[in-house]
Amino acid sequence: MKIRNLHDLELFVRAAELGSLSAAARQLDLSPALASAGLKRLEGELGVPLMLRSTRSLRLTGEGERLLPAARLALDGLRDATEEIATGRQVxxxxxxxxxxxxxxxxxxxxxxxxxxxxxxxxxxxxxxxxxxxxxxxxxxxxxxxxxxxxxxxxxxxxxxxxNRRILCAAPTYLAAHGAPASPADLAGHNCLRFRLGDELHDQWRFTRGADELRIDVAGNRACDDGDAVRRWAIAGRGIAYKSGLDIAADLAAGRLVRLCPDWQGEPVxxxxxxxxxxxxxxxxxxxxxxxxxxxxxxxxxxxx
The missing domain is CATH 3.40.190.10 (Periplasmic binding protein-like II)
Structure with missing residues (x-):
């Protein structure tokens, strides 16, 4: 079934973004009755409900959620194409x-x-x-x-x-106080700053060197579900971190962190x-x-x- 009225599609997109059919009607200078009729007409053409409405709330149905990104693209593409034609410049x-x-x-x-x-x-x-x-x-x-x-x-x-790969790193202050591990196998003697994602604690760090592979179980007195916090702990000298190379690139260049065991590669990320x-x-x-x-x-x- 084809959508015959682009104004109905625009009404649907505005209502979804504003969370209110009446607010969308005001933006488009429509009466509430015309807005309600337009949404019903669109739902009728598609044969499915797009929004669940009450006097105080509006939320998308599963079909509405699937339509919304495509509707935005269609309307944006049409608007941009007409403007490009009219002005001769890319929009x-x-x-x-x-x-x-x-x-x-x-x-x-x-x-x-x-x-x-x-x-x-x-x-x-x-x-x-x-x-x-x-x-x-x-x-x-x-x-x-x-x-x-x-x-x-x-x-x-x-x-x-x-x-991008993970990199083993620590601050100069931590290394001055505790020394640097000669290989990932020495991490058992160090305070390791661990990252938690949901219910999963990343306490097994993997490394490769040629055909050799190490999986090291690490422990420490700090763990967090925020990667930025782990990096800040490392810079403050609280322990050794196993971080994305992109996350710590500027810190390595500035000397705030030092790469450890550079002959071993961290896991790809x-x-x-x-x-x-x-x-x-x-x-x-x-x-x-x-x-x-x-x-x-x-x-x-x-x-x-």
Whole structure:
């Protein structure tokens, strides 16, 4: 069944974003009766309910959640195409809800997004910080930036820095007081700063050197579910950390942290931009992917200069 009225589709998108059909009607200069009729007409054409409404609340049905990103893309694409034709210039306009990892997000990606908005001021962001993988199907998130391979093979993963690995590191103050491990096997004698993701405590650290592989069970007096906190503990000399190379690239370059056991490689943790559907790969998302990939490569190169 085809959607015959784009105004009904725009009403649906506005109501979903505002959480209110009446607020969407006011923005579009419609009466409540016309707005209600437009939504009912759209639901009738599709043959499914899109929103569950009461006098005080509105929420999307499963079908509404699936329609919303595609509806946004369709309306944005139509608006941008007509403006490009009228003005003869490229238009980049979007509203992106992005989930960021706590450490890299706060200390680097925030600044990279500022640069992107300076170039494309009609792009807006809504951000959330979490080291847990966002549910891009159910949560109000368009994109998620995450380390490691996504557990859901149905997700679309755009590589940002595939060569990223974990690095064993500590502050000069910690090493002055406790010495440096000669190999990962010596970590049993050190205070290790561990990261917790959900119910899983990352207390087994893996290393390779050629054909050799080590899996070391580590212990310590601190653990946290926030990667930024673990990095700050390490800089303060509280123990040894096993961190993403991107997270600590600037700290290594500045001497705040020292790489340990450099002849052993840490486990790979590729960084990727994740979304639920390839239809979400709008021109804005592709531009953002290219910008972030360029910045990640520059950051990684900075630590090896």
């Amino acid at each position: 980049v306009r979007d509203h992106l809800q992005i989930s960021l990892p706590s450490d890299l997000g706060r200390n680097h990606i925030l600044g990279w997004l500022d640069e992107f908005q300076a170039r494309w001021p009609e792009v807006s962001f809504r951000l959330q910080f979490s080291d847990r993988l966002a549910d891009v199907y159910r949560q109000p998130v368009d994109l998620a930036i995450r380390y490691g391979s996504p557990p859901d093979s149905g997700l679309v993963a755009l590589p940002l820095y595939a060569a 590729p960084l990727a931009l994740l979304c639920a559907d390839r239809r979400q790969l709008s021109p804005t998302v592709v531009l953002l992917r290219d910008h972030l990939r360029e910045r990640c490569e520059a950051l990684a190169g900075h630590s090896s200069d």
